[in-house]
Amino acid sequence: MTDLFEPLDDHPAYRQVANAIERKIVARALRTGDHLPSETDLARQFGVNRSTVREAIRELEIQGLIGRGRGEKRLKVTRPEPQRVSSDVSRALALHDVTFQELWEAMMALEPAAAEYAAARRTPAELQALTRAAARFRRDAGDTAAAVAAVVEFFTAVAKASGNRVLSLSQAPLNLLLAPALTQMIDRLAQARRRIQEAQEQITAAIRRKDRAEARTWMEKHIRDFKRGFDLRPILTAADEPSGRRKGGR
């Protein structure tokens, strides 16, 4: 049944190098913003070829642990952008063909909680971001793509306002999955737009006046509404942009 010995995983040099650097970073020996030695120098220190170092660096760069500002040459330690992480997650979910039902259940768990905390803790700036997102939906309701983007923006703003980064990062991937699904469904339901708008307004109002219970309740209604167009088929994400964007300045 179980083999007596499990294969000792061999560690290619590039992986060892990557791990070595990663350890320094998570242990905070290399702190955010610090500059890394040059590739040549790293190659010398590790006693490997620059090509090898290069592959290692690629790993860390992808994971968002190191990177460089636009136009900068020197690498520096960065913290993984939530955006990058969440797009990885959502892509993984999409590749696993999760159903809308699964997505919906997760949203039902997270979003109302986020709304509640948002009502409790939102800052004026966050509130403003919220109202702006809602306004954008109202304005762009006609344009399906823009409307969907506005919905995502709204959820993102609520999560941000919750002041809870764990909640926020957990919720972000759901948005990315919601977008394609919502795009297909928003046109199928005549009153979808009106209901979304109403919900957004109620939620925003509740968060404005710091009414936690009401914020949660309306968010629940809002999410529940999505279930109308729900469908058991896997969510399709095919046609959109590949994820790995670099950090952008807006």
Next chain:
Amino acid sequence: MTDLFEPLDDHPAYRQVANAIERKIVARALRTGDHLPSETDLARQFGVNRSTVREAIRELEIQGLIGRGRGEKRLKVTRPEPQRVSSDVSRALALHDVTFQELWEAMMALEPAAAEYAAARRTPAELQALTRAAARFRRDAGDTAAAVAAVVEFFTAVAKASGNRVLSLSQAPLNLLLAPALTQMIDRLAQARRRIQEAQEQITAAIRRKDRAEARTWMEKHIRDFKRGFDLRPILTAADEPSGRRKGGR
């Protein structure tokens, strides 16, 4: 205020190659299990050097889109392992110094939902995994490290039993964060172990008899209990390596 031009993000060849392959994968043109062409061949097709292809491959490998079985040479398309993805997320959260409070709130949102769905949908096998995890906690309660691992295993089993991969993948990173926090706190509260055990038993029982409401309620109690040892400080993750403290440079 808004710049007229946005910085044109440069696309290094290795990134373009990586994106090209990624697109094929997410579009399902390359399906899970398919073998990729050899590095040399890819280099020829893309018209770049093998080293460049190699860096691109490294990206995809890290993202879990491609990989190879132990001892295999040829690359094949794989689906990102939830485990890998969630450890990335939790590392990101840890690097952002999230507080236990944030973690706790997120757990409070996810775990009861997972428990409820688990009660509704658990298979016999999943139920067994649950009882085994609970049993393990009971047995290892004395050994802090093992006890913590058992707690994590229990949560994981519940999430798995929920039959919802989104929920499951959203919850997984939280476990990884919980572990170090729990390790510190479990010893501070005398009755912590007893209460955990009781909760696990109640939850398991509720899930066994498919009592959704009870499963949720007990999970809420269970999570709420964790708050006792709660603390506003950032969660400390494996501050293992004593290295790096020494020389400053800077």
Next chain:
DNA sequence: AGTGGCAAAATTGTCGGACAGTCGGATTAT
């Protein structure tokens, strides 16, 4: 036809060395 075995062909992991295009910093002119 199915199997086992074996040598040749193909591949990966690493290494060295090169070169053009840039970025960072020091240098010098305003």
Next chain:
DNA sequence: ATAATCCGACTGTCCGACAATTTTGCCACT
């Protein structure tokens, strides 16, 4: 000081190579 300029340090790519394995094609044997 500030701005224009120059040079060295680096990164992105490419070539070419080689040992260690894997994969594959082929042939003999049951």
